[in-house]
Amino acid sequence: MISLAGRDIQHAWGKFVFTGVGLGLLIGVTLTMAGVYRGMVDDAKALLDNSGADLWVVQQGTLGPYAESSSLYDDLYRGILGMPGVTRAANVTYLTMQVRHGGQDIRAMVVGVVTGSPGQPGQPGYLVSGRRITRSHYEAVADMAAGFKLGDQIQIRRNLYAVVGLTRRMVSSSGDPMVFIPLKDAQEAQFLKDNDAIVQQRRRTAANPLFNRPGVPGLMNAVIASQSTNPYVNAVLVQINPDLSPEEVAEPIRRWKRLQVYTRRQMEEILVGKLIATSAKQIGMFLVILAIVSAAIVAFIIFTLTLGKIREIAVLKLIGTRNRTIAWMILQQSLALGMIGFVVGKIAATIWAPFFPKYVLLVPQDAVSGFMVLMVICVLASLLAIRTALKVDPAEAIGG
């Protein structure tokens, strides 16, 4: 049996394929947009995964440390370590700031982690190059996205750090690459002002007669020393005994330590539901419009393709072809166009996704459901075209 659709496609295959490619690029954009949305959510989850924590202990009454600023004394972790069910607890600081490298600023999330032994909460789980931090000061492990290389010197506030290791997909919820440095350095970076500000602060203190009394030698030095310390961290990351539920461990800390404790599920709600909610909805809205526009364009293309063949269809009718055959031909063509479009779109999205500045996550489920929706749209669009084709008067074949 000769496939009418096949013959027709062969007849003008160039036009057909290029229409399919054009359609495919549009579908590629739609898939990418879905990928951008997934990427945003994944960035937020990557942040939680990377911390390696089961519980986040933060300042009471805050949504800390990612969605809101939170500040805890850095010796609180000792008390938390003593709570039942807690196996490991480590201080951590997060600060999004500019990191200087070779004369230019790179926006990064600087994470201060306890570096003593590998596997402490807060440390990157796996590396792609280099090694973990072994010195207690002035070493950094950076994410590949920051563009640093092993051995690079980067400047965070007043100190230079050597990049000793690289990670992948260690990003903040807004997609900034993470730079891990030892906790003590990070506390200093977070607190210490630039040199000018420090000098001015000293001068201000010296000018205050309360702090600079002639009869009390050493008072001013004591005051300045107390002004230049930072005993604060942003959160304590806690790993718990796997036999217990997070809530079982979290509740006594909330109750007796008077601190806010979030479990992984709550943290995800905060990040996805609050921190990136608006921008995610923005992207989602755009995705919906793009999907509708794509559907409309697919429908129009198939409809115009059919209209372009109206004379041929009239001839077919004239020679007594059955309606079913004609309808099947149009449907087949429509589905074939959809398939070419999908294939091209999927390829295009995969090729250009890595070039986006932020992470684009192409989920296979999205591709599958996108394919289903596309097929449905193709069928619906061909129905319209079939209706027009069947209404064609065979006389048009000779008249027209």
Added chain:
Amino acid sequence: MKPLSMNRRTLALLAVLVPLAALFVYVALRSGPLTPIPVTVTVIENRSITPALFGIGTIEARYTYKIGPTVAGRVKRVDVQVGDRVRAGQLLGEMDPVDFDDRIASIGAALKRSEAAALTVKAQVQEALARKTYADAQARRYELLLNTHLVSEEMAGARQQERDMADAGVSAARAGLDAANQSSASLRADRESLMTQRANLRLIAPVDGLVTNRAADPGTTMVAGQSVVEMIDPTSLWINARFDQLRVSGLRTELPVHIVLRSLGGRELGGRVFRVEPQADAITEETLAKVVFDAIPEPLPPIGELTEVTVAMPAMPAAMIVPNASLQRVDGKMGVWLIQNNTLHFAPVKVGATDLDGQVQIMGGIQAGERVVVYSRRALTARSRIEVVERLEGVSP
């Protein structure tokens, strides 16, 4: 003719569609969850490592001298400037003596008067002595005359009495001389006390050293205990180093140390651990130690300069070594991913010493010669498909 042209068209169509389909299959397999995770591996070695301990410190002087007045007063002069080298005993400055000199002069005058008075009394003693000598002679002569009955007993008695009176006169005059001498001694002691106090207002360098601070200038009023000049003994420079308590095991005295001063950029100086402080910093959770230079650098580095110290520990006996990048925590257990027959297998391990290059000793749980995952493109699970590569994509060598 027609089938041929049709064939050509079919071929052309296939020429477009087949590569497209092939590309699609490739893309689907290389970019989804089906993709194998690229990993790099290393073979576990059995060798020894030389751990090292990294810390930071500040340069401090072991001996700092704060020189100032012991009583409140005003600074009269300061003879030295910051940076001056001074010798032991050198005058650094002086406090204003106010009326000290006048009081010393007054007591000096009183002393002179008292000494003159003593001279008068001394003359009186001599006079009394002369009188006594004459009275003695008279009394003796009258006694002889009385024995030969040439004079009356009464006259001899009168000479006797004159001698006794002359004796008393001598005693009185001697007592007067003692009193006058005591009074002079007292005044002399008073004057010496004032002069000592006066000397105490002079600020003297206790040792050879370097002036590091000139805290007050002439005219400044100081309370007791405030320092006017601070100086250090430059031969006593050492480094107050701080080490993270998590890594500090094995730190002890006499270990060799590489010192890098911030100002000297990369140049390493030699030193050794002089003392590990018995008291650690409980707030910063750091262990403190003092590190001394093998040779004090010239010119002297500024006190308070930041330094990096690397303590070389003795080499550890040979043991299994893995890079610290391969250590991961899975389900609360520390371990490494072993590759056995191209499948992943998580082996919990016990971690020992580590060196600064990131090599970690493993105390069991794995065998030397086994292959462990070092770097991976994604987090691994026991069911991950892996592909062993030389180097991960996008990472420069």
